[in-house]
Amino acid sequence: METILIFRKPGLDEIEEIRKLHIPDSCRIFFLPGLIEPEKFPGFKVLPIPGQLIRDADRELLSGILEFGDRYAGEASVSELLNLGGLPLWHYQRFRIYFRLQPVFRIRKVLKHFSQAEGTVFAYCNFPPLKLHGCLSPGIVIRARNEGVKQKKNYKALINYAVFFVLRVLIGFLRPVGSKGRKHLLIDRAFRQYCRHLLTMQPKLDNYILSPLFDLSDDEFLILSEVEPPKTSGSAHFRLQKEYFSGQGRGNRTLYGEYVLFRGLLSPRLHVRRKQLMDLLGRALKTIELSEMSVEERLIYESFLELSRTNAFFITKHLAYHRYFKTHHFVTVSSIDENSPATRCILDAARAYGSRIIGIQHGNIGDAQPAYLYTNTDRKNRIMADLTLVWGSHWKNVLVTRGNFSQDAVVITGQMRTDLITKLLERSGEFRVKFTTRSHLAVFASQPMPDKSLRWQAAYDVFSAFRDLEEVELVVKLHPAERESVGYYSEIARKAGLNQVSILYDVDLYELVAACDLLITCYSTVGGEAVYFGKPLIILDHHGDDLLGYHAEGVAWQVKDAGRLKIISDEILRGRMKPDPEKYREFINRYAFAIDGAATQRTLSAIRAAGDDIFH
Incomplete structure (x- = not known):
């Protein structure tokens, strides 16, 4: 009996190949959802790939990533080697590595499962046999084909972003926003969406999660506004919106991140320090490269190497904000999505000058999210936020029991937009x-x-x-x-x-x-x-x-x-x-704790209390 495993959309020629070369009564087809139409294979036994195999593969990958950070290479763990003076690059990239490797680990798990199957196993996938080393037996035939189409440069979006960037920098120079009297910094990096003002109920384009916090916060709070750059390739648009430049009624306390980055790039010291950190990263990677690794660990390591360009960008951005926080001090710096690298490189720069880092829950947290799962080594090295504000007791329990957060580092405030x-x-x-x-x-x-x-x-x-x-x-x-x-x-x-x-x-x-x-x-x-x-x-x-x-x-x-x-x-x-x-x-x-209209006030109180803790 032959087995066909479908991990990607087969081409028309491959569909014909399956129909012609294999006898339906003695052939099984297993597929991932959305890849084939079973009715196109009459007479074949067509089944989805068992969900338990997918779940097991995801768990093993997540466990492998956490363990890889703790494994020693030389005299230090991988995560410590890749922590460049308060810049924990390993933790910047864990989330990306997980989703980059998820398809590979799923295929590897399924191939191992079917390796003992009677007859030949044909696997239609995007990955060459090299990625599947260690799980290929003589009876497995790989039909590799890269279904991706090379994307063109996204010139229109890049030009629009360049205009946007220049305008934000000019506004930063022409309308300086001081930090005097500001104790707290709120980071605003989210997509703009339609929502309503908490007090007036008027519609507006704003940060959907933090909008209520912006509405109720006072002059003690400075808002750092930064917009995600478009991808250099593809067809995504970048629209120039007036909300990017108007300050939305809070312009006198809104600092543009693009201005901070530009000012940093003008500093020769930044480029000297950047080179030093890149050299340090190179030496750390060489130490890891020379250590003994399993096949799975090697895949994780190579995935980190594939993110080298983004590592260089995050180092540069971190140094620009490091320069800013050297002369602008805040008792707390708060953000949603606090574990994404684009946000973390700001938070880590602020932490270097004594700010207390506060993460605000913005979505569901679970076992399959490496961004919120930490090891004892991570906890010892203070990798997570100093304080995390969550919606309800369930989320606190997840962070404490599975994420390795300490009890007093997680505070329940409710979900602000439910107000x-x-x-x-x-x-x-x-x-x-x-x-x-x-x-x-x-x-x-x-x-x-x-x-x-x-x-x-x-x-x-x-x-x-x-x-x-x-x-x-x-x-x-x-x-x-x-x-x-x-x-x-x-x-x-x-x-x-x-x-x-x-x-x-x-x-x-x-x-x-x-x-x-x-x-x-x-x-x-x-x-x-x-x-x-x-x-x-x-x-x-x-x-x-x-x-x-x-x-x-x-x-x-x-x-x-x-x-x-x-x-x-x-x-x-x-x-x-x-x-x-x-x-x-x-x-x-x-x-959600309670739908009582008071979640935003509880959040404000928690941030202020965290700031007071620094002084008392």
Whole structure:
């Protein structure tokens, strides 16, 4: 019996190859979701690759990355060797390494599982045999093909960003923003989205997570605003928005990060120090290179090497902010996404001059997120934030029991943007007419999943399920990182035969949730927020992972395919299936503390108290 393993979309020639060369009755096909249409292989036994293998591969990779940081090379651990004087580059790149290697480790795990299978195993994947060393037996045949298309330089976006950068630098020179009297710094690096002012309820484009904090903070707080540069290749746009330059009514306390970076680049000392750190990094890498490594450790190490360009950029940016914080001191520096390298290089520079670093929860935290998982060595070396503000007791428990955070370093404050919920629910009818005139409104909260095939399959299943549901308006609410994905989802809807679907980016998420009758997602934070609004929730979970525990907590229906999604959605919209109010209340208590309109004030109080701790 022959086995076909599909890890990428096979070409038309390969589909024909499978049909012609293999006898259906004696051949099995295993595939990842979204890669093939089983009906194109009549007579073959076509099955999804077992989800348990995928889960095991992800866990082993995550464990391997954590252990690699702690393993010794010479007289120090890898993470210590790659910590360049307060610049922990290993921790900057762990998250990226995890998602870069995830497809490779999944293939390796599946190949090992099927290596004892009777007959030949054919694996269609993107990776050459070199990446699969150690898991190839004589009966395995690799059909490697790089399905990626070389992307053109994104000149339009780069030109727009250059204009933006120059304007922000000029504004920085012409409208200096001092730090005198400012005790706290808030970092604002998020995509701009439509939301509402916490006090006036007026719509605005702002940082969706931190907007309430900006609205209530006073002159003790300086806001550092920085915008993510566009990728140099691809087709993503970079739009020049007035909100990038207006200060949104808080211009007198908004410092532009582009100005700080430019001022740093003008300093000859920065370039001298940069060269010193790059040389130090080179010596550290040579020490690691000479140490004995397993096949898996070698893959992790090589993945770090592939990120060399970004390492050089983060070192440069860190030094620019190091120069700024030398003369501008703050008792606290707070940010969401505090473990991303673009933010961490700022926070680590501030920490060097005595600032207390505060992380603010911005999304769900779980076992599959290396950004929040630390070892005893990491804790000893103070790698995590000094204080982390979380939404509820569940998240604190995750960080303490699984992330290795200390109890007193995690404080529960609630989720700030929920402070608007009560007011928004009062206006749900007003919001509803903006989105539909039909009897029912269903929302699919999409995500830019690292697993491209799963992302495609999720959208296809949602569109297929709602294709024949009458009087239901389906709205796709794009994730903040999916601004350019309208065409992507439109094409999937067309293939699924769904003729009418709204795919929206520039709308207030909370207006949409307040107005809807049902919310569907895979593992988005928005799922929890549907519960806060009292809305029915379905999670589309192809592997049955229940990553965020919505199903286990009893607040979501779990489905694995389009057929089941259609049935459950129809039952909910007809009023035959309803959420359990008691389960919803318990979930809110554990995951959001309270929906009482006071989360922002609790956050402000926690930041001020953290600053007071430094002086008392």
